[in-house]
Amino acid sequence: MPQLRRDPVTREWVIIAAERSRRPSDFKVGEEMRGKSVFSPTCPFCPGNELMTPGEVLGYRWSSPTSNTPGWAVRAVPNKFPALQVEGEFDRTGYGMYDMMSGIGAHEVIIECPEHDKTLTDVSLDQAELVFKSYQDRCKDLSQDSRFKYIMVFRNQGRVAGASLEHAHSQLIALPMVPRNVIEKMEGAARYYEFRERCVYCDMIKQETSYGERVVCENEQFIAFCPFASKYPFETWVAPKLHRRNFVQESKQNIRLFAALVQETLQRITLCLPSTAYNFTLHTSPINQDIDKDFHWHLSIMPRLTVNAGFEMGTGIHINVTSPEDAAKYLRSTSIFDELV
């Protein structure tokens, strides 16, 4: 029998459609991996092509000290076709009965490694750590602009997940308001706190640890699990085990542990569902707020195995064809160490 499950934070219902249950091999995955080479002459993210992008706002360099030249390990640049624009006045106006504001914001690309043929899943741990450190550094820098109220860091892997360039990269968008999904998570956490005087994410992590059935992997500081009300097959969250509201304030040691667990999770997903497209989104606290509400930061990884259709778009209710218990079982039982050695 199918189940309706509710996200304990946002109160969104999800249909876990048992009748349609899908194993990893039931999904058509794998975008063509057209034999990528380490360098692509036409790729704006490859070393040597630095002038094909806007000037860099961050560069971790192991040789050349000169910006916008080769010799970098991670590089961040403004998006050439930004969804929002840094320059201009922030202005709210009406238009008849409607409300609008000027599209002020920042839209940046983080180029994760110089090699054209690598992804975040298969770079070294040192390199992955640098990528997450660059998220912190860019967020810290952008937070100094008081017009910005939220920074969403995200990653699109594969064409069906919305990636338009194949060279490994993440993106961030700084917004002049706190987006609705974040408000819902904060309000849901506050509602739970009011009722129980505990953090809803801490409780979730405790229950997941004790039940075990939805846990994928963990280390000293972080846990990866498939959430009870997963919207997508094989959706996996990575969160700090202890209560911490802000990703940006994580220590260097913790960022390394986080990078290690994210890489392990992505490797497990990739082994279960070869070269599947996915998105990940980093959920952390808003910035430049009067009231600094509590939160528990986490990363959501969402493989793109099914297509949202009219029902999801009309109702906001997702139909998930793989239960999170099954997904976690498959991801757990993948022997990444055997296969990756």
Next chain:
Amino acid sequence: MPQLRRDPVTREWVIIAAERSRRPSDFKVGEEMRGKSVFSPTCPFCPGNELMTPGEVLGYRWSSPTSNTPGWAVRAVPNKFPALQVEGEFDRTGYGMYDMMSGIGAHEVIIECPEHDKTLTDVSLDQAELVFKSYQDRCKDLSQDSRFKYIMVFRNQGRVAGASLEHAHSQLIALPMVPRNVIEKMEGAARYYEFRERCVYCDMIKQETSYGERVVCENEQFIAFCPFASKYPFETWVAPKLHRRNFVQESKQNIRLFAALVQETLQRITLCLPSTAYNFTLHTSPINQDIDKDFHWHLSIMPRLTVNAGFEMGTGIHINVTSPEDAAKYLRSTSIFDELV
């Protein structure tokens, strides 16, 4: 400069990304139309294959009076792989800190015409009218089951819009609760009413009619327009001009006028964006509620031209690369009568 626009009902923000502005010819559209024929021997929705589907719950027949045999114009059957299940007890339970309920509901398919090679866009007006009449009849019948609180009727056209069978069909899912998107629309409409003592949709239609820039087409009773805060390029709503809360209560004459305007809108979309995939969703009042809140029913048509990526999934904010003013201009200026004659 990009704009942030707010939906006056749900208060969702949308980014209208002017810098990325796209005309119809900039989109890669057109799924392969592999020369479909009027009958497909393996299609469960073709006449003669009636026993390949669960037994019909509705059949408008012009010849044979026998169920589940050829001779029908429109036919509705339970979905063979339902997301929710009609049989069983409705049960809410907890699971540790989580909430769930049994997946009770109905999931039906409406086969829109006997011909395998037609779509809702190109069937006769008589046939399109029958399709919308069948929505009414199935909704009326399912409303008698007091376990159901909402019925979402939707249509997925094309593979990228989630259609798994190509024979023209709509679907409906009856739910044991009112979904979140519907609650948000009802609450938003109630909030607006409290402030202005007018229906927000009526005000929207008045503004659109008077400004004209987002109107696509209209007839005596219905109007099609691209909403001010369109989430998707070429998103178009079709709504009754006068305040009416419930699709199911529309008269036969109005259903015909509605069918005509939906067909005209879909024809305009198809001419601008040849064989593009799309979804539509019918937003009407909940059923079996104690408090019958007010609403203004409408149909949302959402072409699938871009892919939701990490940013949309993480924030709930859509980036729309074609302004609704541009979209309406293209749709308006398409000469459907010239091209269709």
